[in-house]
Structures are given as structure tokens and as C-alpha cells.
Amino acid sequence: SYELTQPPSVSVSPGQTASITCSGDKLGDKYACWYQQKPGQSPVLVIYQDSKRPSGIPERFSGSNSGNTATLTISGTQAMDEADYYCQAWDSSISYVFGTGTKVTVL
Amino acid sequence: QVQLVQSGAEVKKPGASVKVSCKASGYTFTSYGISWVRQAPGQGLEWMGWISAYNGNTNYAQKLQGRVTMTTDTSTSTAYMELRSLRSDDTAVYYCARDLGELHFDYWGQGTLVTVSS
Numbered sequence: 001s002y003e004l005t006q007p008p009s010v011s012v013s014p015g016q017t018a019s020i021t022c023s024g025d026k027l028g029d030k031y032a033c034w035y036q037q038k039p040g041q042s043p044v045l046v047i048y049q050d051s052k053r054p055s056g057i058p059e060r061f062s063g064s065n066s067g068n069t070a071t072l073t074i075s076g077t078q079a080m081d082e083a084d085y086y087c088q089a090w091d092s093s094i095s096y097v098f099g100t101g102t103k104v105t106v107l
Numbered sequence: 108q109v110q111l112v113q114s115g116a117e118v119k120k121p122g123a124s125v126k127v128s129c130k131a132s133g134y135t136f137t138s139y140g141i142s143w144v145r146q147a148p149g150q151g152l153e154w155m156g157w158i159s160a161y162n163g164n165t166n167y168a169q170k171l172q173g174r175v176t177m178t179t180d181t182s183t184s185t186a187y188m189e190l191r192s193l194r195s196d197d198t199a200v201y202y203c204a205r206d207l208g209e210l211h212f213d214y215w216g217q218g219t220l221v222t223v224s225s
Binding site: 031033035037042043044045048049054086088090094095096097098099100101 | 142144151152153154157166168169202204209210211212213215216217218
């Protein structure tokens with residue numbers, strides 16, 4: 001089966017940069033996307049096709065994907081960015097797979 | 108604007124079935140698929156399966172094969188997910204999401220809490 005692994009937690013100071021990794025075998029050969037989920041809310045797409053931002057998502061959110069790792073970067077992190085973040089990819093063997101999730105804390 | 112509105116919370120006994128609905132609006136229903144995703148309390152996201160609203164083709168997660176059925180009613184732009192033989196570990200929030208086809212989900216429903224308890 002295909003697995004995507006994320007760090008359980010990331011801490012960042014306001015205004016600093018947070019980087020969240022997502023690791024999977026040859027992930028760079030697939031498209032990766034990222035969702036933000038705040039407590040009690042539905043997930044929100046923040047990055048798709050590795051590095052594209054949906055309309056309405058702030059420019060401080062960016063993404064990259066190469067080799068075995070996709071990365072979500074939040075530049076100038078704000079308190080409102082505190083949330084759980086999940087990566088996702090599609091693989092022909094098991095269709096969609098989500099990462100294990102990362103809790104971002106803004107200290 | 109695109110909206111996916113799901114049915115309300117359910118409480119079921121072990122062994123029972125549940126059917127959750129997801130009514131779409133704001134776009135041409137048959138132009139996209141619908142995926143279902145669930146999230147157990149305090150846990151991560153788990154993809155359950157996909158249905159094409161165009162032709163009804165389905166693709167279910169292997170672990171749910173035989174217990175889950177996804178359908179659509181194009182006359183009402185509504186997708187349905189039925190899960191049978193419920194167990195306590197099926198307790199979760201169930202989400203529908205608009206599926207762009209082997210890529211990502213751009214709109215999500217508000218979620219439906221299904222509690223399985225004797």
C-alpha cells in the first residue's frame with residue numbers, strides 16, 4: 001500500500017516561516033495537494049497540483065514537490081494559520097491517499 | 108457558488124446501516140465526481156471512495172469493499188453513501204467532496220457525524 005508520512009506537529013512564531021513535509025515513495029512523480037482543517041470545520045484546499053493556490057488562498061501559502069517529498073510552506077505565519085494540515089496524492093494502486101496530518105501551532 | 112449540503116447527524120446500533128446524503132448546487136452536477144472521506148474522532152482523514160456523477164462508475168477503498176455503496180440521483184443533484192454492518196470504529200464525521208478526478212477535492216460538505224453505539 002502507498003503511505004504518506006508527515007511530522008505530527010510543527011511550531012512556529014508569528015511572522016516566521018513554517019515548513020511541513022510529506023514523504024512518500026516517488027511522490028514527486030505524482031501531483032500533491034494540501035488541505036487546512038481547523039477544529040470543528042471541514043478541510044479547505046490550500047495548494048493543488050504541487051504548487052497552485054486556489055482563489056482566495058493567501059500568497060503566504062506555497063508548495064513544492066520533488067523526489068520523495070512534498071513541502072507546504074507558510075511564510076509570515078499568522079495566528080489564523082494554526083490548524084491541522086494534510087497532504088494528499090493520487091496513486092493508481094489505491095486511488096487517493098492522505099498524509100498522517102500535521103498540527104501547526106503558532107506560539 | 109458551489110455548495111455541498113449534507114444530511115444531519117445519525118446514531119446507529121452495531122450491525123445497522125446508515126445512508127448519508129450530499130446535495131450539490133452551484134455547478135453542473137454531472138461534470139464532476141464526488142468522493143467520500145471520513146474522520147474518526149481525533150484522527151486523520153480517510154478516503155472511502157468515489158462516484159462519477161456522469162455515469163455512476165464507482166471506486167471504493169479496499170478496506171470498505173462489500174460494506175459501502177455510493178450512488179447519485181442526477182434529477183436532484185444528490186449523492187448518497189450507504190455503509191452497512193456498522194461497527195463502533197465506524198463512528199466518524201463523514202464528508203462528501205467535489206472530486207476533480209485523480210487530482211484533488213476543491214469543495215467539501217459540512218460533514219455528518221455518524222455515531223455507532225449500543
